Amino acid sequence: MSKNSSPEASGPTPAVPFATTLHVRDHCLCLHAQRAARALARRFDEALRPAGLKSGQFSLLISLNRPEPPTLGSVARLLAMDRTTLTANLKPLERDGLLTLVRDETDRRARRLVLTDRGRAVLAHAAPIWTATHEAIEAELGAGEADRLRAGLDRLL
Numbered sequence: 821m822s823k824n825s826s827p828e829a830s831g832p833t834p835a836v837p838f839a840t841t842l843h844v845r846d847h848c849l850c851l852h853a854q855r856a857a858r859a860l861a862r863r864f865d866e867a868l869r870p871a872g873l874k875s876g877q878f879s880l881l882i883s884l885n886r887p888e889p890p891t892l893g894s895v896a897r898l899l900a901m902d903r904t905t906l907t908a909n910l911k912p913l914e915r916d917g918l919l920t921l922v923r924d925e926t927d928r929r930a931r932r933l934v935l936t937d938r939g940r941a942v943l944a945h946a947a948p949i950w951t952a953t954h955e956a957i958e959a960e961l962g963a964g965e966a967d968r969l970r971a972g973l974d975r976l977l
Contacts, residue, residue: 853973860957867953871946878950880909881935881943884919889932891924900977918942 844851864875873881883895890898896906910933913919918939924930935943958966 863957864950864953867949868946871942871949873942873946876909877913878943878946880906880913881918881939882947882950884933884935884939885943889922889934891930891932892921893930895933913939 861875864878868875868878871878879899880895883898884890892903892906895901896903899906901909910919910921914921916938917936920934920936921931922934924932961969
């Protein structure tokens with residue numbers, strides 16, 4: 821908490837009514853999105869286990885599957901990650917030989933992320949698993965619901 825918003829007041833600490841707790845539980849978009857994201861991640865983590873990946877690692881690897889290797893910055897923007905977090909998430913994948921970082925030939929300050937042959941093989945194993953899992957989840961949501969959900973979430977970006 822910042823110094824200006826500190827609850828340091830003289831007198832008793834005000835209580836937040838339990839009704840507020842219930843209202844937040846039932847209406848908070850952030851809470852609902854976080855809970856759904858964790859549930860989806862667990863489901864994809866379990867499905868992708870045979871490929872040796874977690875859902876976040878799959879998302880990162882699939883974001884590298886482009887005609888030209890992307891820059892670190894473009895992947896960070898796509899995944900809505902800061903560069904420090906992205907770099908930390910890249911390290912185990914690089915250590916496992918799934919990707920390499922190379923200097924951009926035209927801009928020596930930029931680094932590009934390149935899938936290795938091993939990375940492409942892992943991605944080729946994981947992609948059909950992701951597809952089947954994704955189709956099952958969309959079917960559970962019902963006709964058109966996944967498209968509406970994606971559109972609503974995209975409006976918040």
